[in-house]
Amino acid sequence: MEPSSWTGDARPAGTPVAVVLPAGGSGERLGGATPKQFCAVQGRPLVSYTVQAMERISWISDIIVVVSSEKIETMKAIIEKYGHKRVMIVKGGITRHRSIFNGLKVFTENEFSNHLLQKPEVVIIHDAVRPFVEEDILSKVVMAAKEHGAAGAIRPLVSTVIASAADGCLDHSLERAKYRASEMPQAFLFDIIYEAYQQCTDYDLDYGTECLHLALKYCKTNAKLVEGTADLWKVTYKRDLYAAESIIKDNLSQQVCVITDVKEAAAQVGFLLHESLKSQIKVESISVCLSKNDSHLQNILSGQCYNFVCVNDKKHALQETQQVVDMLEKSNIPLLYPVVLILVLLDISENISFSIGMEELSRIKKFAREVKNENILVYGLLIQCKDHLLLQDTVNSAAALILALIKDRNPELVGQLLVA
Numbered sequence: 001m002e003p004s005s006w007t008g009d010a011r012p013a014g015t016p017v018a019v020v021l022p023a024g025g026s027g028e029r030l031g032g033a034t035p036k037q038f039c040a041v042q043g044r045p046l047v048s049y050t051v052q053a054m055e056r057i058s059w060i061s062d063i064i065v066v067v068s069s070e071k072i073e074t075m076k077a078i079i080e081k082y083g084h085k086r087v088m089i090v091k092g093g094i095t096r097h098r099s100i101f102n103g104l105k106v107f108t109e110n111e112f113s114n115h116l117l118q119k120p121e122v123v124i125i126h127d128a129v130r131p132f133v134e135e136d137i138l139s140k141v142v143m144a145a146k147e148h149g150a151a152g153a154i155r156p157l158v159s160t161v162i163a164s165a166a167d168g169c170l171d172h173s174l175e176r177a178k179y180r181a182s183e184m185p186q187a188f189l190f191d192i193i194y195e196a197y198q199q200c201t202d203y204d205l206d207y208g209t210e211c212l213h214l215a216l217k218y219c220k221t222n223a224k225l226v227e228g229t230a231d232l233w234k235v236t237y238k239r240d241l242y243a244a245e246s247i248i249k250d251n252l253s254q255q256v257c258v259i260t261d262v263k264e265a266a267a268q269v270g271f272l273l274h275e276s277l278k279s280q281i282k283v284e285s286i287s288v289c290l291s292k293n294d295s296h297l298q299n300i301l302s303g304q305c306y307n308f309v310c311v312n313d314k315k316h317a318l319q320e321t322q323q324v325v326d327m328l329e330k331s332n333i334p335l336l337y338p339v340v341l342i343l344v345l346l347d348i349s350e351n352i353s354f355s356i357g358m359e360e361l362s363r364i365k366k367f368a369r370e371v372k373n374e375n376i377l378v379y380g381l382l383i384q385c386k387d388h389l390l391l392q393d394t395v396n397s398a399a400a401l402i403l404a405l406i407k408d409r410n411p412e413l414v415g416q417l418l419v420a
């Protein structure tokens with residue numbers, strides 16, 4: 001390894017790196033008509049999360065997604081809808097190894113792409129159904145592959161591996177501590193893995209499950225094994241989809257932006273809400289005027305904040321919330337996750353009693369239904385309190401409802417009005 005080719009923060013600077021994402025399977029173990037990589041998680045196909053995980057890494061030049069021929073149009077539509085960049089689609093094969101081999105050929109054979117992509121020095125292979133891959137492990141396997149020719153992420157075994165004899169009885173068991181589960185990502189010097197695929201037999205291509213093994217068998221390359229994190233697991237069964245959904249929801253419920261009208265009552269409730277929420281979630285509070293500055297809103301979204309609470313004087317609540325929606329739409333950032341937008345109506349004046357009529361409720365519902373198509377989930381929340389001494393308690397219960405809505409992101413509840 002040449003020290004000059006690495007930056008101090010362990011990023012593979014200057015090394016041409018590409019990634020192949022095999023996504024051409026049918027997901028038999030998960031069951032259902034849709035292959036797991038196209039199953040929606042928070043409304044978006046799983047494969048899009050994995051592509052996103054790769055495209056946010058600046059040192060990865062090309063992302064090759066390998067899909068079955070029937071899914072090429074679906075994949076094109078996903079790239080278009082979510083604005084993915086640097087992606088090329090390649091037709092898969094009948095096994096994972098054959099799909100990966102097709103993916104590698106875009107760098108060497110004209111028939112696999114209209115134009116040959118520049119051959120990378122290192123290629124990462126990563127299953128499209130492992131969406132939670134981080135830059136740290138990617139750079140570790142790339143650096144190790146540069147040094148050793150091949151590298152792959154590993155995890156401790158959860159269960160002991162045993163072998164059965166022909167009669168179905170235990171033959172022997174392996175000492176668990178000595179073995180590891182091979183996970184993804186893996187990385188290879190391109191020439192090594194390509195050579196291995198060219199040399200391997202049909203049996204390897206049809207029954208093999210381990211790319212590191214091909215590099216060892218055909219190129220005498222002993223891969224470096226790199227300890228990975230638990231979230232590298234592969235979505236295989238239905239329960240894994242639920243787990244993926246929970247992880248994504250959890251990540252999305254870490255921060256909220258409270259947009260407050262400058263008028264006295266709204267500003268006071270906005271302040272109390274901020275204080276009440278901040279022990280549980282990161283809160284940014286901005287004024288309505290600032291929310292009208294589209295670059296400010298864009299910064300908030302690109303900082304991964306997908307939750308907004310609009311605290312307004314009841315008369316203007318819907319109008320102000322509509323303006324936030326307009327800004328989100330105008331920003332032209334593809335909404336990769338559903339945005340939760342909570343419209344808070346205030347009824348805290350001691351003198352004026354505020355009753356909310358069916359007409360108002362219908363307007364909120366209609367508005368919520370319309371913007372749901374834009375991937376924005378609008379919920380109503382009435383903060384009602386006539387006794388100022390009780391305001392803090394009411395705001396606390398509003399904060400609890402806001403947190404529940406953010407954590408749940410339930411599309412069926414949009415347009416409903418909750419009362420704190």
Ligand SMILES: Nc1ccn([C@@H]2O[C@H](COP(=O)(O)OP(=O)(O)OP(=O)(O)O)[C@@H](O)[C@H]2O)c(=O)n1
Pocket residue numbers: 021022023024025026027028029030035036037066092093094095096097099100127128129234235236
């Ligand atoms: N012919 C194939 C088979 C699998 N894969 C991909 O390889 C990855 C890991 O394989 P696996 O989890 O086994 O996926 P499936 O083969 O779809 O699942 P199953 O074995 O349950 O049918 C997945 O992203 C899958 O889409 C592929 O590109 N081409």
Ligand SMILES: O=C(CO)[C@H](O)[C@H](O)COP(=O)(O)O
Pocket residue numbers: 096127182183184209210211212234
């Ligand atoms: O973890 C892996 C090691 O390379 C692969 O993802 C795994 O082997 C793929 O195998 P299968 O397609 O049978 O699930």
